[in-house]
Amino acid sequence: MTHAPIAMRSAVAADLESMIAMLAEDTLGSQREDTRTPLDQAYIDAFDAIAHDPNQLLAVAARGDRVMGMMQLTFIPGLSRRGAWRGQIESVRVAGAERGAGIGKQMFEWAISECRTRGCGLVQLTTDASRTSAHAFYERLGFRASHLGYKLAIGD
Amino acid sequence: MTHAPIAMRSAVAADLESMIAMLAEDTLGSQREDTRTPLDQAYIDAFDAIAHDPNQLLAVAARGDRVMGMMQLTFIPGLSRRGAWRGQIESVRVAGAERGAGIGKQMFEWAISECRTRGCGLVQLTTDASRTSAHAFYERLGFRASHLGYKLAIGD
Numbered sequence: 001m002t003h004a005p006i007a008m009r010s011a012v013a014a015d016l017e018s019m020i021a022m023l024a025e026d027t028l029g030s031q032r033e034d035t036r037t038p039l040d041q042a043y044i045d046a047f048d049a050i051a052h053d054p055n056q057l058l059a060v061a062a063r064g065d066r067v068m069g070m071m072q073l074t075f076i077p078g079l080s081r082r083g084a085w086r087g088q089i090e091s092v093r094v095a096g097a098e099r100g101a102g103i104g105k106q107m108f109e110w111a112i113s114e115c116r117t118r119g120c121g122l123v124q125l126t127t128d129a130s131r132t133s134a135h136a137f138y139e140r141l142g143f144r145a146s147h148l149g150y151k152l153a154i155g156d
Numbered sequence: 157m158t159h160a161p162i163a164m165r166s167a168v169a170a171d172l173e174s175m176i177a178m179l180a181e182d183t184l185g186s187q188r189e190d191t192r193t194p195l196d197q198a199y200i201d202a203f204d205a206i207a208h209d210p211n212q213l214l215a216v217a218a219r220g221d222r223v224m225g226m227m228q229l230t231f232i233p234g235l236s237r238r239g240a241w242r243g244q245i246e247s248v249r250v251a252g253a254e255r256g257a258g259i260g261k262q263m264f265e266w267a268i269s270e271c272r273t274r275g276c277g278l279v280q281l282t283t284d285a286s287r288t289s290a291h292a293f294y295e296r297l298g299f300r301a302s303h304l305g306y307k308l309a310i311g312d
Contacts, residue, residue, distance in 0.1 A: 083202030149303025
């Protein structure tokens with residue numbers, strides 16, 4: 001059995017169901033997402049908002065037409081650190097059946113390279129304190145857990 | 157002695173020296189920033205990039221023409237949590253002489269209100285793990301330190 005290579009590309013609307021399925025797949029996401037189709041309009045609106053913001057890059061890892069991973073990069077201009085741009089990584093997921101095959105590492109190498117191309121001086125992400133295997137993964141990539149990540153829900 | 161009220165407003169180019177001075181004022185920032193004037197062009201470019209991005213809001217707390225605090229809000233569209241927008245707060249500073257007078261609390265109440273107005277479901281920030289007094293401040297505002305914040309410097 002031969003495999004096409006895994007490639008990173010910008011997400012398109014046709015990837016939306018695969019992406020929501022990946023977000024819903026893990027313990028934390030299963031309580032938060034709604035995978036019923038047709039998808040909730042809120043997901044479609046969010047996809048459009050991301051697609052129209054030049055400082056957002058929603059990407060998928062795909063082999064042929066099979067989506068195996070996703071991540072969102074946000075490029076943030078800022079004054080601190082002598083006006084450094086930051087590349088922020090959110091919503092990183094690898095489909096359950098595809099884990100342990102190095103896709104996550106490939107996705108992050110691509111993401112860091114994109115951040116360099118965009119002139120970022122720093123790459124940042126937060127991860128739930130309970131995701132201990134993710135922590136080890138980020139540390140192997142050279143990230144340091146120098147910060148605490150605070151959240152406040154303000155939804156209705 | 158009477159005081160004009162402290163008001164939050166969008167930062168303008170004339171605030172730039174005051175903002176860089178605040179960023180340089182603390183232990184971490186003093187090693188990172190360059191307060192020499194005329195300011196390094198990188199700061200001016202960063203200010204322009206922020207001002208031209210409709211999903212960025214750089215704000216100052218001012219009493220009359222005196223700038224006493226600063227913060228940057230980034231509004232981030234995302235798929236997760238049913239397409240929730242996030243409001244992210246960075247570069248929060250209160251000028252040294254003005255601390256302990258409740259300005260920080262006023263700034264955060266304003267920021268959370270702005271995030272609600274923009275339809276965000278979540279407000280997030282990261283803070284250096286060494287800033288223990290900031291942690292207590294965020295917890296009093298209702299934030300939970302549910303995440304770890306990882307950073308990777310990729311500058312030259």
